[in-house]
Amino acid sequence: MVNEDVRTTAEDIAEMEIRGAATIARAAADALESQAEASDAESPAAFRAEMREAARHLRDTRPTAVSLPNALRYVLRNLEGETVRALRASATEAAESFRDQLERAQDDLGEIGANRLRDGDVVMTHCHSTDALACVKAALDDGKHIEAVVKETRPRKQGHITAEQLREWGVPVTMIVDNAGRRYLDEVDHVLVGADSIAADGSVINKVGTSMLAVSARERGVPVMVAAQTLKLHPDTLTGHTVEIEMRDETEVLADDDRKRLGNPDVENPAFDVTPPRYVDAIVTERGQFPPESIVTLMRELYGDGTTEPWTEE
Ligand code: RI2
Numbered sequence: 368m369v370n371e372d373v374r375t376t377a378e379d380i381a382e383m384e385i386r387g388a389a390t391i392a393r394a395a396a397d398a399l400e401s402q403a404e405a406s407d408a409e410s411p412a413a414f415r416a417e418m419r420e421a422a423r424h425l426r427d428t429r430p431t432a433v434s435l436p437n438a439l440r441y442v443l444r445n446l447e448g449e450t451v452r453a454l455r456a457s458a459t460e461a462a463e464s465f466r467d468q469l470e471r472a473q474d475d476l477g478e479i480g481a482n483r484l485r486d487g488d489v490v491m492t493h494c495h496s497t498d499a500l501a502c503v504k505a506a507l508d509d510g511k512h513i514e515a516v517v518k519e520t521r522p523r524k525q526g527h528i529t530a531e532q533l534r535e536w537g538v539p540v541t542m543i544v545d546n547a548g549r550r551y552l553d554e555v556d557h558v559l560v561g562a563d564s565i566a567a568d569g570s571v572i573n574k575v576g577t578s579m580l581a582v583s584a585r586e587r588g589v590p591v592m593v594a595a596q597t598l599k600l601h602p603d604t605l606t607g608h609t610v611e612i613e614m615r616d617e618t619e620v621l622a623d624d625d626r627k628r629l630g631n632p633d634v635e636n637p638a639f640d641v642t643p644p645r646y647v648d649a650i651v652t653e654r655g656q657f658p659p660e661s662i663v664t665l666m667r668e669l670y671g672d673g674t675t676e677p678w679t680e681e
Pocket residue numbers: 386387388389390493494495496497498499525560561562563573574638
């Protein structure tokens with residue numbers, strides 16, 4: 368029942384060929400659209416069941432970035448119609464409007480984040496976040512000179528993607544290993560990171576290593592700015608749930624041969640960690656900038672009724 372595009376997208380998300388919370392969300396909406404378009408369901412009920420199954424398949428890939436279930440929820444909730452044809456059209460429309468909102472949100476967020484960056488500022492980045500880089504891009508478009516210290520971000524080295532993008536925009540980049548982060552904090556004006564999920568208490572769930580960087584930044588007096596569209600707000604945390612931290616394959620940390628040579632130590636590979644709100648200065652969204660402790664008001668406004676799981680079987 369699950370269409371080939373959905374399978375491929377799910378695999379690509381799991382393997383991180385498609386990565387980054389916003390990009391994952393967009394790919395998930397595209398995949399549901401393609402499921403709808405290819406569907407040969409003979410009744411509205413069968414069509415809806417197919418869409419739910421496709422959503423579950425996508426949902427099961429990576430557990431931490433809430434943009435994925437938020438995207439699936441958006442498309443499934445906007446399915447409307449009494450015929451398969453009408454339902455199919457509503458899926459396409461929902462996916463299109465989701466993509467539009469996503470793009471607009473990132474642009475608006477970038478403008479707001481850019482207001483925090485002054486001409487000549489140096490930012491330190493961790494991992495690769497399109498939301499965070501949207502702030503740098505908007506500052507560059509405003510004519511500001513921005514430089515960057517880019518942490519490589521082990522184990523997947525997503526800092527390389529950040530460095531490449533910044534260099535394309537002409538930003539001077541200094542690449543450092545993660546362990547050099549504290550040393551270089553004296554030379555930067557902002558720590559600028561993205562988020563995979565934001566909890567109701569303002570905790571930021573982002574690439575593992577973010578919390579260590581934020582604690583050091585607080586100690587050094589460097590402000591920590593988190594760029595995160597409202598799609599990253601995690602509605603389940605309004606009702607006391609915690610955000611599941613993805614544990615990835617151990618070979619990302621230590622290749623099998625090396626592990627054997629070291630006497631087969633245990634290896635753990637959490638992809639994300641939790642930065643408590645007291646180490647974060649501002650969460651920048653497309654709806655404005657918020658101190659982390661007050662993000663819950665926005666979350667209630669946008670996702671107050673949002674913990675339903677429309678992909679579960681009826
Ligand atoms: P945007 C990434 O996770 C990083 O943790 C990054 O900060 C976050 O997604 C947000 O990315 P991964 O998918 O949505 O590389 O801002 O594990 O692009």
